[in-house]
Amino acid sequence: MATTTTANHAEKAEIFCRDEARVDWHSKALWLLRQKRDRAASSLPEWEELRELGSEYKLHTLSHLGEYLEQFEANCIKQGIQVHWAKDGAEHNRIVHEILAKHQVKKLVKSKSMLTEECHLNPYLEQHGIEVIDTDLGERIIQLNKQPPSHIVVPAIHLKKEEVGELFHEKIGTEKGASDPTYLTRAARQHLREHFLSADAAMTGVNMAIADQGAIVVCTNEGNADMGGNLPSLTLHSMGIDKMVPNMEAASVLLRTLARNAIGQPITTYSSFYHGPKPGGEMHVIIVDNGRTKALKDKLLAESLKCIRCGGCINTCPVYRRSGGYSYNYFIPGPIGIAVGAQEDNTNTTAWACTLCGSCTYVCPTKVPLDKIIAYQRRLKAEQGTLPYGKDRYMPIVGKVMGSATLFNCAMSVARFSLRNLPNAMLKPFSGAWGKYRELPKAPKTSFEAWYNKNRSE
Amino acid sequence: MKIALFIPCLVNQLMPQVAIATLELLEKLGHQVILPKGQTCCGQPMTNSGCFNEARSTVLKLLNAFKGVECDAIVCPAASCLVAAKENFHEFDDSPEAQAVINKLYELTEFLHDVAPVEQFTRPFPHKVSMQMSCHGLRMLTLAKASELMSPGYNKLEALLNKVPNIEVVYPEPHDECCGFGGTFAMDEGAVSAKMGKDKASAHANTGAQYVVGYDPSCLMHLDGMIRRLQLPIETRHLAQILNEAI
Numbered sequence: 001m002a003t004t005t006t007a008n009h010a011e012k013a014e015i016f017c018r019d020e021a022r023v024d025w026h027s028k029a030l031w032l033l034r035q036k037r038d039r040a041a042s043s044l045p046e047w048e049e050l051r052e053l054g055s056e057y058k059l060h061t062l063s064h065l066g067e068y069l070e071q072f073e074a075n076c077i078k079q080g081i082q083v084h085w086a087k088d089g090a091e092h093n094r095i096v097h098e099i100l101a102k103h104q105v106k107k108l109v110k111s112k113s114m115l116t117e118e119c120h121l122n123p124y125l126e127q128h129g130i131e132v133i134d135t136d137l138g139e140r141i142i143q144l145n146k147q148p149p150s151h152i153v154v155p156a157i158h159l160k161k162e163e164v165g166e167l168f169h170e171k172i173g174t175e176k177g178a179s180d181p182t183y184l185t186r187a188a189r190q191h192l193r194e195h196f197l198s199a200d201a202a203m204t205g206v207n208m209a210i211a212d213q214g215a216i217v218v219c220t221n222e223g224n225a226d227m228g229g230n231l232p233s234l235t236l237h238s239m240g241i242d243k244m245v246p247n248m249e250a251a252s253v254l255l256r257t258l259a260r261n262a263i264g265q266p267i268t269t270y271s272s273f274y275h276g277p278k279p280g281g282e283m284h285v286i287i288v289d290n291g292r293t294k295a296l297k298d299k300l301l302a303e304s305l306k307c308i309r310c311g312g313c314i315n316t317c318p319v320y321r322r323s324g325g326y327s328y329n330y331f332i333p334g335p336i337g338i339a340v341g342a343q344e345d346n347t348n349t350t351a352w353a354c355t356l357c358g359s360c361t362y363v364c365p366t367k368v369p370l371d372k373i374i375a376y377q378r379r380l381k382a383e384q385g386t387l388p389y390g391k392d393r394y395m396p397i398v399g400k401v402m403g404s405a406t407l408f409n410c411a412m413s414v415a416r417f418s419l420r421n422l423p424n425a426m427l428k429p430f431s432g433a434w435g436k437y438r439e440l441p442k443a444p445k446t447s448f449e450a451w452y453n454k455n456r457s458e
Numbered sequence: 459m460k461i462a463l464f465i466p467c468l469v470n471q472l473m474p475q476v477a478i479a480t481l482e483l484l485e486k487l488g489h490q491v492i493l494p495k496g497q498t499c500c501g502q503p504m505t506n507s508g509c510f511n512e513a514r515s516t517v518l519k520l521l522n523a524f525k526g527v528e529c530d531a532i533v534c535p536a537a538s539c540l541v542a543a544k545e546n547f548h549e550f551d552d553s554p555e556a557q558a559v560i561n562k563l564y565e566l567t568e569f570l571h572d573v574a575p576v577e578q579f580t581r582p583f584p585h586k587v588s589m590q591m592s593c594h595g596l597r598m599l600t601l602a603k604a605s606e607l608m609s610p611g612y613n614k615l616e617a618l619l620n621k622v623p624n625i626e627v628v629y630p631e632p633h634d635e636c637c638g639f640g641g642t643f644a645m646d647e648g649a650v651s652a653k654m655g656k657d658k659a660s661a662h663a664n665t666g667a668q669y670v671v672g673y674d675p676s677c678l679m680h681l682d683g684m685i686r687r688l689q690l691p692i693e694t695r696h697l698a699q700i701l702n703e704a705i
Contacts (some may be wrong), residue, residue: 009647010646010647010648010649010650013647013649013650014648014649014650016649017649017650017653023653027657031632037592038606041608042597042608044608046609047608048608048609048695067610078495081592095498110560161585167474175534202540234613253614263537310546316606318635318636318654319647319650322653322654323647325652339557347629349646351508352507352642352646353647353650354640354645354648355593355636355638355639355640355642355643355654356506356594356652357597357636357640358593358594358596358597358598358604358639359593359606359635359636360596361596362597362606362607363606374501375508376507377508378506378507378508379508379510380508381508382508382509382510382511383508386507386508387508387705388646389642389645389646391507391509391642395504395507395509395512396509396512397462398503398504398512399509399513399514399515399516400510400515402467402499402501402516403497403498403516403519405496405498405516405519408467408498408499410473412467415471416472432645432646432648433644433645433646433648433649433651433652434644434645434683435656436648436652437648437649437651437652437656437684437687438652438655438680438683438686438687439682439683439684439687440683441472441473441679441682441683441688442682443472444472444473444474444475445473447470447472447474447475448465448469448470448471448477448478449465449493449497451477451478452477452481452493456481456493
């Protein structure tokens with residue numbers, strides 16, 4: 001399934017919704033994560049304080065980003081880490097390829113990194129004859145299934161264990177019909193271990209970059225990043241400029257909320273701090289902008305860079321749970337995907353894949369004002385003249401009618417009369433998506449204003 | 459108190475019974491109630507779609523209906539419209555007169571809970587009611603602690619209903635997930651909106667309650683359409699309708 005198509009969010013969501021049993025399963029699986037998150041968060045009396053601290057640390061860092069990035073680079077160099085700067089995805093991919101080519105790397109083991117998704121690194125390296133193995137279990141599943149992630153933390157959440165069983169039977173030779181998660185996980189581990197041992201280099205994403213340490217933090221539950229980081233002597237780590245934090249105190253706060261908010265775990269099983277290369281090895285950090293400084297220039301969009309990619313907003317999102325990760329036309333789905341990716345969406349519809357319910361904003365561990373950013377993305381689309389769903393045609397009319405008492409009362413009288421007196425079959429063509437799924441409102445005889453004038457004449 | 463009613467377009471045109479109940483309830487509580495002329499939509503359908511230019515004349519028309527009206531409070535029985543009115547008045551008019559209007563805006567639940575608290579309702583309502591915690595009232599007007607937050611719990615809607623003798627308050631599961639109305643979302647994203655509505659209506663019905671009670675008429679209208687389509691044994695009621703019966 002490609003991430004960029006001409007089908008808009010509503011169309012893709014409608015297709016997803018046709019299999020209601022699957023929607024229910026998908027929604028329930030994600031709601032379970034939200035419930036686990038609630039339990040984990042409620043176990044900390046200081047939870048709301050941690051959210052506020054997380055928000056303040058990130059805002060502070062973003063507003064002094066230049067200084068912290070330079071401090072980070074200087075401290076990295078002191079510890080023998082080589083630092084590279086990439087203005088966009090293409091430059092990032094070139095830098096990565098140059099490093100790998102220089103060491104004649106044939107096979108790269110990679111642990112989960114949404115940034116490399118953003119830069120489309122895998123296809124780029126494969127075109128250049130380098131084999132890329134995603135080593136995170138979920139990532140490996142979708143890589144074998146030739147799909148992009150449908151979620152940023154649980155990338156294969158859309159697949160049932162039976163489907164994974166079938167896939168593994170076909171690709172890595174597990175028993176036919178086997179779908180026991182423990183059996184499948186062990187098989188995957190065995191399969192990945194062979195790759196770890198034969199890899200020439202390893203690559204990871206970065207959850208946090210600590211300025212005063214010159215260290216990066218990588219959080220995983222499977223230890224796959226550490227297998228990669230410790231087996232080959234060449235390691236690469238890609239990070240967006242937004243991953244900066246000033247110091248260990250800030251990192252500690254975010255580490256306490258990251259896994260709890262993602263899946264209700266107190267902390268990831270492995271939270272590794274990398275301070276430098278192995279003796280005789282090389283460690284490279286590639287720092288990527290790719291539009292982030294542009295977002296920083298806008299006071300509201302800048303707040304989207306506070307995100308620590310826990311996925312909590314995606315789990316709670318009632319629209320995501322019922323439309324799936326592939327409906328968003330961007331490599332990050334859900335509220336945060338809309339907040340950071342709406343301008344990349346050539347269908348101009350994902351900004352409307354949201355009821356503005358605000359659950360995401362309340363869940364967010366760094367208080368990203370997601371609902372406000374999504375509403376703002378719509379405003380930007382309107383200003384650019386790229387409104388979806390015919391809004392450019394009907395909104396001016398709605399504005400005119402509602403701005404005029406005579407027009408509005410007249411229109412609504414007709415509507416009330418129609419709803420009361422016309423058979424449903426006649427109304428259907430006019431009621432669009434409403435009448436397709438719901439009964440039309442029972443219309444009253446008159447408006448309240450008419451009733452008031454009759455019963456409470458002043 | 460002297461109260462000016464803010465009756466948003468949807469309530470005025472399609473749910474007058476909610477406005478009548480609000481008016482009668484406030485009068486029974488001893489307030490003097492007026493209905494300023496020339497009200498219209500709060501502009502939310504346009505501004506929620508980013509169409510601020512198209513919303514301007516409508517929003518200013520509504521604001522002008524309240525400018526200079528002598529009253530202690532402007533009360534609205536629709537949380538989402540009230541939030542939009544507040545934000546949109548701000549957006550299009552930064553005059554002191556506009557600020558004076560904004561300062562007097564209250565949603566009915568918060569008015570009855572915070573501004574002119576009611577001690578006790580007298581007439582029993584011996585029914586089980588399922589709480590419809592609509593999003594904008596919940597998360598923008600903070601009428602209750604939302605389930606995402608870990609701060610101390612409170613719920614103004616429940617507190618008011620619990621002042622009615624013999625009522626039984628229950629919650630759907632999940633407590634406060636969006637019902638899927640979302641204004642034009644119901645049209646733009648018909649399938650997802652309908653699935654959300656179906657799940658929400660079923661969750662309410664599963665409580666065994668006779669009524670879904672809320673403070674947001676638009677969500678109640680959405681749920682009503684869904685409940686009738688699914689033929690579920692439950693009906694929607696606005697808070698004002700329940701309280702007006704109980705006094």
